Amino acid sequence: MFITLFTEYSFNVLIHLVSRNNNLVTIREIASIYGISPDHLAKVVQNLSNQGFIKTTRGKGGGICLGCAPELIRLGDVLRITENEFNNTKRSKITGKTCHIMSNRVLKHIKINAKKSFLYTFDQYTLADLVTPGSMLLANKFSKKPSWDKKVDVQNSQ
Numbered sequence: 001m002f003i004t005l006f007t008e009y010s011f012n013v014l015i016h017l018v019s020r021n022n023n024l025v026t027i028r029e030i031a032s033i034y035g036i037s038p039d040h041l042a043k044v045v046q047n048l049s050n051q052g053f054i055k056t057t058r059g060k061g062g063g064i065c066l067g068c069a070p071e072l073i074r075l076g077d078v079l080r081i082t083e084n085e086f087n088n089t090k091r092s093k094i095t096g097k098t099c100h101i102m103s104n105r106v107l108k109h110i111k112i113n114a115k116k117s118f119l120y121t122f123d124q125y126t127l128a129d130l131v132t133p134g135s136m137l138l139a140n141k142f143s144k145k146p147s148w149d150k151k152v153d154v155q156n157s158q
Helices: 005-019 027-034 038-050 075-082 105-123 127-131 136-141
Strands: 054-057 063-066
Touching: 005 027, 005 038, 005 054, 005 063, 005 075, 005 127, 027 038, 038 054, 038 075, 075 105, 075 127
Parallel strands: none
Antiparallel strands: 054 063
């Protein structure tokens, strides 16, 4: 499973808003920090606003801020509203026609389980977990290096 740039930008906007302590921020400010087109970022902001994740204020002195506490924003919920992959379509992205290989029931079942597992993992965390020093995510998930990250001494392994 892959995350699109649209979703990545959505996470970036939310993280940036948390770091600003609920002060209003402009789309242009965020766009310049992340090197994103302001027009594209406006679409991201509109989507997040429509779902209630952020609040927008128009006019002079306007901007955007979080719509609720970071602890209430589940990462899985952000994924669901930003990724078309989770809308349960059965059409091929390339041709727009029904994908014949997906008619295989076992493969269909595997794909459904993979989506559920992917979302389940993101549902375990909130926006607060991404920005809170010493959070559950940082303390538990990254305290040890994964086994595949260890270097192997090829010369002495004989």
